[in-house]
Amino acid sequence: MNEKQILLAEDEFTARKLLEFQLKRLHITFDAVETGTAALEYFRQGTYKLVLLDEYMPGLNGSEVAREIRRIDPSLPLLAMTSDPEAVQRLLEAGFREVFVKPLHGNAHLAIILGYLA
Amino acid sequence: MSILYSMSIIQLPELVDQILHDLSSLGFPIPIQNQYEPAAEQCTLQDPDRISKVLTVFFMQLESARKGCFSRLKWDYREGILSAALLEPCSPEMEVSFINTRTSLHCLGGTLSFEKGHLLLTLPTSNQQSTRGPSKDPSEEFSDAPPYQPLDESASYRLEGSHLEKGTSVFDPDVLQQACPDEEFSRQLLEEFLSHCRNHLQELEHLLTQEHPLDLVKIHRIAHSIKGGGLNVGAFRLAEVARSMEQQAKAGMSGSLEKALTRLIEEERLLESIYREHYERKANPPG
Numbered sequence: 001m002n003e004k005q006i007l008l009a010e011d012e013f014t015a016r017k018l019l020e021f022q023l024k025r026l027h028i029t030f031d032a033v034e035t036g037t038a039a040l041e042y043f044r045q046g047t048y049k050l051v052l053l054d055e056y057m058p059g060l061n062g063s064e065v066a067r068e069i070r071r072i073d074p075s076l077p078l079l080a081m082t083s084d085p086e087a088v089q090r091l092l093e094a095g096f097r098e099v100f101v102k103p104l105h106g107n108a109h110l111a112i113i114l115g116y117l118a
Numbered sequence: 119m120s121i122l123y124s125m126s127i128i129q130l131p132e133l134v135d136q137i138l139h140d141l142s143s144l145g146f147p148i149p150i151q152n153q154y155e156p157a158a159e160q161c162t163l164q165d166p167d168r169i170s171k172v173l174t175v176f177f178m179q180l181e182s183a184r185k186g187c188f189s190r191l192k193w194d195y196r197e198g199i200l201s202a203a204l205l206e207p208c209s210p211e212m213e214v215s216f217i218n219t220r221t222s223l224h225c226l227g228g229t230l231s232f233e234k235g236h237l238l239l240t241l242p243t244s245n246q247q248s249t250r251g252p253s254k255d256p257s258e259e260f261s262d263a264p265p266y267q268p269l270d271e272s273a274s275y276r277l278e279g280s281h282l283e284k285g286t287s288v289f290d291p292d293v294l295q296q297a298c299p300d301e302e303f304s305r306q307l308l309e310e311f312l313s314h315c316r317n318h319l320q321e322l323e324h325l326l327t328q329e330h331p332l333d334l335v336k337i338h339r340i341a342h343s344i345k346g347g348g349l350n351v352g353a354f355r356l357a358e359v360a361r362s363m364e365q366q367a368k369a370g371m372s373g374s375l376e377k378a379l380t381r382l383i384e385e386e387r388l389l390e391s392i393y394r395e396h397y398e399r400k401a402n403p404p405g
Binding site for chain 2: 105
């Protein structure tokens, strides 16, 4: 079974590549996908310590993916990313442990991710 | 017209001192009268150096837009609001400065808006970058996490050269450099972003020439993607125009989309020329 620390789903490629770059530098293992549907496929075939989901993706959005993941593994930490600050409260109420507002400049998001992996 | 900065939770003394010092050392021609009294409440400002630079450049651009008109900048602080009043109407060029500053502050977690004749500004505190769930205890959960690193202290908003002449925030190379110090990676990412952007613009052109009804969902998604990518690579002005188009599509304002696309195309070309100029200068430094 595929075993990585993070499952990352982000359709916007600069955000995805920057996160990939930052995670690699921290020696964090991850799978990165572009759609919510792909995220669910990877989740069903692997084990992860944390799932990081963009909210606004074509097809299944982050909340929809999170709902399905929570049904299977309610204790898995789910983190969301959104560029809409007004969506933060809704996403927290939907069960995401953290919500990052994009763009992710600085290192605060990495510190939080590392905190979950520790 | 007055410009009012409503700052809710900040280190006011340090911020004001830094801005006044920067303006003074840059030869800002406006006499500055500091009527500000130290705030009773003070919290930690997320990135005071960078914010002071953003605001300093904002004032410099305002001054430039007003063609050096002599005026007076007056600080005032009362009841939690810091105000800086410019006692003359500002020219239309101010809009560009406003957009740049709003985008820059947005990247730092702050906001800038224009409401009822006032510019309103809120600044981020150190715990605003991530919004935590209500059940979390940060001290327990993240005790092993490395400390928060503020953005690099180097000023990314240059006051000299083509960046200022063409608009400071058309391209800020430091944004990518801070996110990933690997220059080759940054260049590849930017090239790829520009390529994606050109494809997106072609797709938008195609969508807007189609028979009505327009596919507003698709237009919204493309504009959203350009906005997100632009913010990530430091293309702030392109991102701002894309954000505007995104909102127009969301609101169903199909009549203004063609104009927005024209602006997007112009901004993409400008970004590309500034980006190439930046890397050419870096590869062949003068002297």
